[in-house]
Amino acid sequence: MTTTENTTAEALTDGSVDLLRFATAGSVDDGKSTLIGRLLFDSKTIFEDQLDSVEQVSQDRGNDYTDLALLTDGLRAEREQGITIDVAYRYFATPKRKFIIADTPGHIQYTRNMVTGASTADVALILVDARKGVIEQSRRHTFLATLLGVPHIVVCVNKMDLVDYSEEIFENIRKDFTEFASRLRVPDLTFIPISALEGDNVVNRSENTPWYDGPALLSHLERLHVASDRNLMDVRFPVQYVIRPQSHDARDYRGYAGTVASGVMKPGDKVVALPTGLETTIEAIDTADGPVDEAYPPMAVTVRLADEIDISRGDMIARPNNTPAALQNIDAQICWMDSDSSLVPGKKYAIKHTTRWARAMVKDINYRVDVNTLHRDEEATEIKLNEIGRIQLRVTQPLFVDPYQQNPQTGSFILVDESTNKTVAAGMIGGLPHAS
Amino acid sequence: MTSHVLSQLRSLEAESIHIIREVVAEMQRPVLLFSGGKDSIVMLHMAAKAFAPARIPFPIMHVDTGLNFQTVLDCRDRWVDRLGIQLVVASVQDAIDRGLVREEPNGSRNRIQTPVLLEAVEKNGFDAAFGGGRRDEEKARAKERVFSFRDDFGQWDPKNQRPEIWSLYNGRVHQGESIRVFPLSNWTELDIWSYIAAEQIDIPDLYLAQEREVVDRDGMLFAVNEFTPLKDGETSEIRSVRYRTVGDANLTAAVESEASTLEAIVEETAAVRITERGATRGDDKVSEAAMEDRKREGYF
Numbered sequence: 060m061t062t063t064e065n066t067t068a069e070a071l072t073d074g075s076v077d078l079l080r081f082a083t084a085g086s087v088d089d090g091k092s093t094l095i096g097r098l099l100f101d102s103k104t105i106f107e108d109q110l111d112s113v114e115q116v117s118q119d120r121g122n123d124y125t126d127l128a129l130l131t132d133g134l135r136a137e138r139e140q141g142i143t144i145d146v147a148y149r150y151f152a153t154p155k156r157k158f159i160i161a162d163t164p165g166h167i168q169y170t171r172n173m174v175t176g177a178s179t180a181d182v183a184l185i186l187v188d189a190r191k192g193v194i195e196q197s198r199r200h201t202f203l204a205t206l207l208g209v210p211h212i213v214v215c216v217n218k219m220d221l222v223d224y225s226e227e228i229f230e231n232i233r234k235d236f237t238e239f240a241s242r243l244r245v246p247d248l249t250f251i252p253i254s255a256l257e258g259d260n261v262v263n264r265s266e267n268t269p270w271y272d273g274p275a276l277l278s279h280l281e282r283l284h285v286a287s288d289r290n291l292m293d294v295r296f297p298v299q300y301v302i303r304p305q306s307h308d309a310r311d312y313r314g315y316a317g318t319v320a321s322g323v324m325k326p327g328d329k330v331v332a333l334p335t336g337l338e339t340t341i342e343a344i345d346t347a348d349g350p351v352d353e354a355y356p357p358m359a360v361t362v363r364l365a366d367e368i369d370i371s372r373g374d375m376i377a378r379p380n381n382t383p384a385a386l387q388n389i390d391a392q393i394c395w396m397d398s399d400s401s402l403v404p405g406k407k408y409a410i411k412h413t414t415r416w417a418r419a420m421v422k423d424i425n426y427r428v429d430v431n432t433l434h435r436d437e438e439a440t441e442i443k444l445n446e447i448g449r450i451q452l453r454v455t456q457p458l459f460v461d462p463y464q465q466n467p468q469t470g471s472f473i474l475v476d477e478s479t480n481k482t483v484a485a486g487m488i489g490g491l492p493h494a495s
Numbered sequence: 496m497t498s499h500v501l502s503q504l505r506s507l508e509a510e511s512i513h514i515i516r517e518v519v520a521e522m523q524r525p526v527l528l529f530s531g532g533k534d535s536i537v538m539l540h541m542a543a544k545a546f547a548p549a550r551i552p553f554p555i556m557h558v559d560t561g562l563n564f565q566t567v568l569d570c571r572d573r574w575v576d577r578l579g580i581q582l583v584v585a586s587v588q589d590a591i592d593r594g595l596v597r598e599e600p601n602g603s604r605n606r607i608q609t610p611v612l613l614e615a616v617e618k619n620g621f622d623a624a625f626g627g628g629r630r631d632e633e634k635a636r637a638k639e640r641v642f643s644f645r646d647d648f649g650q651w652d653p654k655n656q657r658p659e660i661w662s663l664y665n666g667r668v669h670q671g672e673s674i675r676v677f678p679l680s681n682w683t684e685l686d687i688w689s690y691i692a693a694e695q696i697d698i699p700d701l702y703l704a705q706e707r708e709v710v711d712r713d714g715m716l717f718a719v720n721e722f723t724p725l726k727d728g729e730t731s732e733i734r735s736v737r738y739r740t741v742g743d744a745n746l747t748a749a750v751e752s753e754a755s756t757l758e759a760i761v762e763e764t765a766a767v768r769i770t771e772r773g774a775t776r777g778d779d780k781v782s783e784a785a786m787e788d789r790k791r792e793g794y795f
Contacts, residue, residue, distance in 0.1 A: 074502035074693070145656070147637045148630045150683045157503040159681055171658055178660045286500045299513070300520045304549035312548055318513045318662075323499060347544035355499040359512035359545070372520050396658045411663050414520070473663045480667040485660040 070154045079285060082161040082176035082209070084200040085186040090217045094186065094255035095149060095162055098277065101262040102151040146172045155281040170430060170445035171396040173200065174485055177207040178471070181285045186215050189222045189252075193235040195431045201236075202430055205243040206392060206447065206487065208467050210288040212240075213249045215276060219268065220254040226270040242433070244464070251276050289356050293461065294322030294330070295383060295469050296376040297413035302361055314345055314361035315370055320413065320468035322378075324354045324362070331382060332368055333375040333459050339366040356468070373415035375459040375469075383469055385457040389419070389488060392428075392449055392463075393474070395442045397483035400476065402442040402450065408483065410454060412472040418455045419474065425449040452486075462489035504690055511538070511678040512545040513662060514641055515625070518676050519545075519552055521666045522623035525676075526583065526616070529555040529574075531567035532741045533698055534627030536574065537687055538678055540696050542625075543578055554581035556624075558612050560604040561588035562722060562743040570699040585615035602745055613649040616673060623666060623674045631683040641680050647671035688764045692757035702760065704737040704752040715748035 070076045085091030149160040161176030163169065177183055183204035187197050197214075204212055214236055222228045229252045240248055251260055252268050253276060259265035260275045274282070299317040304310070324330075328341045344354045345361040354360045362376065370376075377383060395402055402421060410419040427439035427448040442448040463470030467487075474484040501509065515538075518525050527542060529535045542551045557571060575582045587604050590596050595614065596607040616624060630637045640656050642664045657665055666674050679687070691698060709716040710723070710731045717723040719731045722744035736749035737760075754763040 074504060076503045077500050078503040078506045145638045145653070148681065149637065150631050150681070152503075152683075152685065157686075175658050175660050179662070286498060289499075291499055300516045300546075302546060302549050306548075306550065309548045316516055316545070318509065345547075347547040353499075355501075357506060357509050357513075358501065359509040359516070361547075409667070411665065414517075467661065471661050471663065473660060473665060475665055475667060480665070480669065482657045482660070482665045485658070 076152065076155065076157055077286075078157050078159065079182065079280060079283065080159045080161065080180050081182040081184055081280065082163060082173070082180035082204070083184040083186070084163050084173050084176070084203075085196075089186045089188050090255045091162070091186050094184075094215065094217065094253070094261065095160060097255055097258060097261050098158075098160075099149060099151055101258070101277075102153060146176045153277070153281060158280065170199075170203065170447070171394060171485075173203050174207060174394045174396075177204050177209050178467075178485065180204075180207075180209050181288060182211040182213060182280065182283060183209040184213050184215060186217050187232055187236070189216050189218045189225075189228055189232065192232050193239060197236070198239055198433075199430045201240060201245070202243060202433060205245055206394075208464055208487075211247040211249070211283060211285070212245055213251060213276070213279065215255075216250060216252050217255055219252045219259060220257045224252070224259075224265075224267045226268075229271075249273070249279065251279065290321035290466050290468075291323050291355060292321070293381055293383075293466060294324055294328070294376070294378045295320040295413075295459075295461070295466065296322075296324060296362065297415070297459075297469075298370055298372055298374045298376065299414045300372060301370070312363075313367070314363050315376070316359070316361045317414070318359045319354050319356045321356055321466050325352065326350075329379055330364070330376050331379045332364075332370050333377060333382065334385065334457060335369060335374075337366075337368045338379055339364045339368055341365070373413075375413065377459075383459040383461050383466075386460055387454045387457050388422075389452040389454060389458065389460070389472075389486075390449070391452065391472070391486040391488050392447060393442065393484045393486045394447050395444055395484050397476065397481055398444045399479070399481075400483060401444070402448075402474075402484065403440065407477070408474040409477050410452070410458075410472055410474055410486075412458045412460065413469060415456075415458060417458065418477075419452045421450060422453050423451040425451065460488050463487035464489060504686065504693060507682055507686060508541060508544075508690070510662070510681065511541045514664070514676060514678040515542050515545045517664055518623050518625070518666065518674075521664075522674065524619070524621050525553040525623040525625065526619065526621040527551075527553060527555045527625040528612070528627070529557050529571065529582075530627070530741070531557070531563070531571045531699060532627065533687055533691060533702060534629065534679055534682075536570075536696060536698055537682075537690060538625060538627050539574060539578070540694065541678065551578060551580050554583050556583040556585060556615060556619075556621075558585045558608045558615070559587060560608055560743050561586065562604060562745050564699065564701055564741065564744050566701055567699045567741055570697065573697060583615065583619060585611050587611050590614070604743055605746075609649075616649065617671075621673065622668055623676055625676050625678060627679055628677045629679050629682050629684070629687075630677075639677060639680070641677055642666055643675040643677065644668070645673050645675055649673070651675075685761070685764045688757070688761045692761050695757070699741060701738040701741055703757075704735050704755045704759075706733050707736050707749065708732070709734050709736055709749060712748075716751065717748050720744065 083091055147162045151158050163172045163176035185200050216229050216232050233250045252271050253260045259267050262277045264275045296317055298315045302314040302316050304312050326341050326343050331338045342363045342365045343350050404421050407420045410417050426435040426437045461469045470488045472486045473482050476483050587608050590611045596610050640659045708719045708731050710729050735753055737752040738749050754760045
């Protein structure tokens, strides 16, 4: 037992560790699995029996080295075909942070997986092979990360060992990438020269890159300031469930349970309930551990109001001078996720936005975006699996929305096919993210 | 002035409570699958928090293999009394007696509990079942959704999972179909123990180290009791052991440990180098794809 492990345990119990979610995207040979394997291995998250099993399978297959990708390829079809089909979630913790990795396969046919992984990510890790430089796939991954509003992008220029740790090669890639990214809205872009295989600049700073004065990847991820990425300005509280105890001792209790989407709520605040527009004040904010002085995202709380007004699931609590837009005509970017159907004008779907379900009809397709070139095809008549486009929807009842880039919680929705019940699309309200 | 940052444990708790409330709001008849193990206890604890001061608005179901440690049953009954919830017991022994399932030659009732579970889900009309599965447990679980769709045979099809974007969960099902819900998806074993210690949650005392009479079988330590009596030629010894998982009493082994408090277990879990299932569960060693196969059949 080392000191580091004790510290992690203590930090986890005393509540000083926060959570960082990051998404990785990459294809089979850019070293993504090796990088994840190294982060897990060096943070002592890979267990001996898992490693034994991976070593055994590698030997059985006649591989020269232990294939760390086997740790992440969980399904039989994936192992048989040697490809990653689905988003896999991985976990590791250091004394400073707990990390959740959404590991997404990078092939073009898996755009929907990258969208899934990026939807909850604070950081997107994009791998670039130092020998190949910025390729189509790097651009696609960056575009998808910005489309999903991921606030931090870390470009890992990998396989530096194969280019003699050349500063010039690293700088050229940085220049190419920055130029491309200037066409997108990337709030925070960082470049790190690494070798996932050799461990350079992954957990520890490498002596092989004396010209690089930034941190190793893990320290960067540990220190990255993500708290200010959340929207603490605009109070949005989608009512999830109304708590009315059917017991003698709490008969008069009526609380609105939900997760704070954005903003900071306090007892005494004046609030407005939508869609009724009725105003009241917050009497108390309850949790099972007692009332709290304030609630902020992503706290799950129960709000009690001073006046009895009619509120049910799907309604939204906001501030009277700061409300979301109530819209029935929605302008959105969507990523189509269903292989058995495509989006065409005139089709109707169920739509879920925050805690509210409604029905929506596709009025128009403005254009389809080529995820590699960003070219907009305005002649497009349908949007198919793994395609992204801008569309107009007409919804049966108002949704209380903010632009996705300002507030992902109230700017996002899913479309569900009413006959198959499958989730067919992810939607982001508002236009494409542009550099301003 | 606070920083408005939730600790990772409180973030995980908030996410789980959100998931539990979402299921109750959207599904017709949810049930919580309760094994008496630490994960299902943490899940039940958070369900109670999600609806306070009201009671938990759904029953819990125990698939009773008939091979339970008595202290696990005692702990289950304490939880039922404390929370005032309805307990549904689906008995594997009863299903064997009725001929629904047949005892397997190795004595494991892990696989045959699946038909018993599916039958009870159908009989009670449950359309959503909470399970305590975590993605860090096993490779097939790492790709499981929070809302995991099951067809009318209760089967999981890993290639046909619903995409899950943001926290917009889709629980829509047709008659006969159902959703398995995993509120602990993003928790690790270390998180579970840190939370149990932070909240001082009531768990079976098997998890705590104490001197027990054990027999060493191929490196696995089995407690000597009615389920695992000494065989001819074996000798037992007294060692300080605890259980990392609580499965069937005839197949779950203990590990050598001095961790007799919750805090000591957190320390031990942070330092341990072998997975909980690898260490103590004979039933997971069948093949590399054992879990994937069982999940396809309707296991949770």
